[in-house]
Amino acid sequence: EQIVDVGSFENPVVIAADETVQLRAGGRDLFGTVFRINGPFTYEVVAGGGSVNSLGRFTAGTVAGDFPQTLRIAKGSISRLSNVIVTPAEPHSIVISKPAQTVGTTRTLQYSAEVRDRFGNVIPNAPVTWSLANAADAQINATGRVTAGCVPGSFGSAVVATSGLS
Numbered sequence: 001e002q003i004v005d006v007g008s009f010e011n012p013v014v015i016a017a018d019e020t021v022q023l024r025a026g027g028r029d030l031f032g033t034v035f036r037i038n039g040p041f042t043y044e045v046v047a048g049g050g051s052v053n054s055l056g057r058f059t060a061g062t063v064a065g066d067f068p069q070t071l072r073i074a075k076g077s078i079s080r081l082s083n084v085i086v087t088p089a090e091p092h093s094i095v096i097s098k099p100a101q102t103v104g105t106t107r108t109l110q111y112s113a114e115v116r117d118r119f120g121n122v123i124p125n126a127p128v129t130w131s132l133a134n135a136a137d138a139q140i141n142a143t144g145r146v147t148a149g150c151v152p153g154s155f156g157s158a159v160v161a162t163s164g165l166s
């Protein structure tokens with residue numbers, strides 16, 4: 001078997017922020033057949049996304065994003081660059097954005113929320129459940145639209161958003 005190409009069996013390597021994974025490297029012959037090759041391989045991160053040790057344990061950085069052509073895996077003079085996608089970690093906090101205006105009774109306001117991991121990465125499309133606390137007879141729908149009730153007043157911290165946070 002003559003090796004013409006080496007690389008990660010997972011390309012792209014998809015990993016959550018600050019997590020660690022053991023890379024699985026292998027080779028390909030002239031006919032494109034993929035097979036396992038016993039090491040040693042060399043590993044190197046060349047364009048961000050995390051770090052890798054000499055045994056191929058890759059630890060993602062804390063910034064979520066796509067890192068194309070960042071992970072070099074080599075055996076001798078043959079090498080290949082692989083892509084890394086760092087996804088946000090588990091939900092940690094929610095940032096609620098509220099409109100700057102005040103409204104009269106029975107009018108509406110649209111709220112929005114960003115779910116973030118412990119590193120501040122936004123978790124796209126994270127489901128948010130809306131509710132109200134201490135808001136008299138106001139109502140809120142599934143998209144964060146609040147309809148003020150008939151009772152006038154100020155209701156600070158009345159809008160609550162949750163998203164799988166414990």
